[in-house]
Amino acid sequence: MTDTVTTEAADKAPPQTPKQRSAARIADAAGGKLRWLVLKIVLLAIVDAIAVYAVFVLLAHGEWLVLSLVAAVTILVNWIYFSRKAIPAKYLTPGIILLVVFQIFTLSYTAYIGFTNYGTGHNGTKDQAISSLMSSSLVRVEDSPTYDVTVVERFNELGLLVTDPTDGDVSLGTNTQPLEPVDIASDGTVDGWTSLSFADVLQRSDEVEALAVPYSDDPNDGAIRTQDGQKGYLYVSTLDYDPVADTMTDTTTGTVYTDTGSGAFTSETGEQLLPGWQVFVGFDNFVRAVTDASIRGPLLAVTAWTFVFAIVSVASTFFLGLLLALVFQNKRMRFKNGYRSMLILPYAFPAFLSALIWAGMMNKSFGFINQVLLGGAEIPWLTDPWLAKISILIVNLWLGFPYMFLVCMGALQGIPEEVNEAGVMDGANPWQIFRRIKLPLLLVTVSPLLIASFAFNFNNFNLIYMLTGGGPRFTDVSIPVGQTDILISMVYKVAFTGQNRDYGLAAAFSILIFIVVAVISIISFRKTKALEELN
């Protein structure tokens, strides 16, 4: 701004405040319409290009449902951003798409999995299970002819080029694609495929040995396999699949396995052929959780501990935080800011690292607490069932009190000083003023945060998993859980650790958490009237 302008302005209006100046700057910056249009078109072009690519890929995989969803969403997005009407939609669409796909869909899908037998041995379709069963029980046909084979590769997928010894016909197939006749070029190669050298074959011998190229569309015809990448033999399955009767027959023993609807071929004696496939099992997972003693026991213990853990954590952190906030309610106290910075450090430090560090410090034989603070004691902080629970609560107190301290400080400052004076006038002592006046006022403000804190601790996976790993393990149970596991860590362990991944059971446990979380939400909405406030 030039001097003349300032003087002119000074005549008519008071000088600009810093806020006004920044407002003027912001208004100046608000220009340039064409740039936005170009940016919009470029962004939409990128989105559309990705969508077209996705459609082609899905077309190749034959995923019609997903394909039509992608297409519909893309058209909708284009319409929204080119239309002049749907202005709110322009702002909401990106978030809503992500929310629907990665949160709402996944939550509902989890609920659905809770009603299936999805897990190790049941993680595909029936057709996949059949071909997997057939190829896992292959034995070499006695006196079968020797085929000359060449291992070939395309897009990192291995295949076999097989020459029939009787008529010299050449055909090619992969693990998933049965043998089909091909034309070979003069140099012995097939278009698009590259032959593996002998060194390559040796290097990838595991993959080569795992190759089993189906002889034809009928799985009962068997498959060609090779050990050395040069000579192939015909293998047939000891299992025989009858598509009409929908049965599997073990040709060596003669046992007939039928599809009983439980997601696997089952013999009359109840023996199952695994892998099976994924089926809807209704409430089976829930029935199992309630009736099977080796699951019911840990489930009850884990649920009880989850509640105790969450409630005690909220209470202990709140009381320590409140105590500190009260301690700091003194105008004459010095060094307050210094204490404050130290006290909030545990909150600023990444929580997962804190839990890991505490796990090291609480180690029974080598940890800092036993070795240094307690002079060489051997206290099993993390390995004794009761002590481990107490250790978890101590560490969570350490992790959580700074938050409550900050919140209580804020809330106490929000209570006007007149309240205190009025209490003193009426002859109340400091304790009465606190207990009867300040605490109720404080609770009104912080109770939504206490509920939120409960909900957070109810699913505080990191602390449990990184401090004790859920241990010590329960004995006599069929799922890999321990004394300090909470529901969410139990879900994780049932689904992703151990020999048997049982997604169905884990998802059924998740539904249990959904119910608890839903109840907490209802209570909290009642309490905060958050939903009524929305206008």
Place this chain on the structure above:
Amino acid sequence: MAEERLPYPEKTVAQQAVLTTAAGGTAEEAELMVGGIGQFPRAEKPVRRRSFGRWFADTGWRHLIAVVVSLFAIFPLLYVLSASLNSNGTLIGSNRLFGEFSFDSYVRMLTNPDVPYPMWFLNTMIVAVVTGFTMVFIGALAAYAFSRMRFAGRRVGLITIVVVQMFPQLLAVVAIFLMMTAIGDWFPAIGLNTLSGLILIYLGGALGVNTYLMYGFFNTIPKELDEAAKIDGAGHARIFFTIILRLVAPILAVVGLLAFIGIVNEYVIASVMLIDPDKKTLVVGLTQLVSNPRYADWSAFSAGAVMAAIPVVVLFLLLQKYIVGGLTAGATKG
């Protein structure tokens, strides 16, 4: 002397003890008080204006509690700092506090070929920064629409957001894993074992987690500003990007930082999504590194922990003022 340090002067000694305990004081403190009175029964009021007793009754006991809790708060952090400066690798070797100052373990952590720590650090920063920024942007877009526009389904949308944010994404970890496996078969670039897939999953929570907080803040910006800009011929996009977005910058910083910290700490989804050692984030890599602290290179881990914590702690302390405001914003509104 004893009289002055009692917080509740008109009560008897026994009552004092009970009250102090009830008011949140520790049992030892109450005991100390009773003992003190036994030794010095009904002492005369001291002549000096600021005797130790008066000081203790006024602010001294506050310092006592503050010092004890501060020690509790910082000793694990001092311990890890000391362990990281120790060249001895084992857990038991790390017990001597500040016995030596060497940066060996930092060098070990950064150069060990079996532990791709720099990659973990980089991955964490990529995921957390990209997600943090995008989350804030998507959340701000939605908050603007909810705050400034009136449209069919607005109330339902707000309620959905408030309800959905109650269900954290980690509850759906089983479904997320299975879905990302399927997506990985079609589009390897965003499937299992990719950072981009992980970022997309986290962004699914963008609307749920913070929009409501931002919505409240957007509502405090006067509508007259928008109207004035509209009269001057600005469109909705220009109002949003050039006016509103700048005025709500503090809340954007808070939401972004909370998202950043949340993602740095997120283990469940990251651990099932990321498989290759080079693809892991810090939380996954470091947790698996010390899954058995007894055999782990503890001082190297400590060095890694210190380096990992620095960006988070620095950001937190820088934005402290805003964070505390953001934390209590929810409280004071309810």
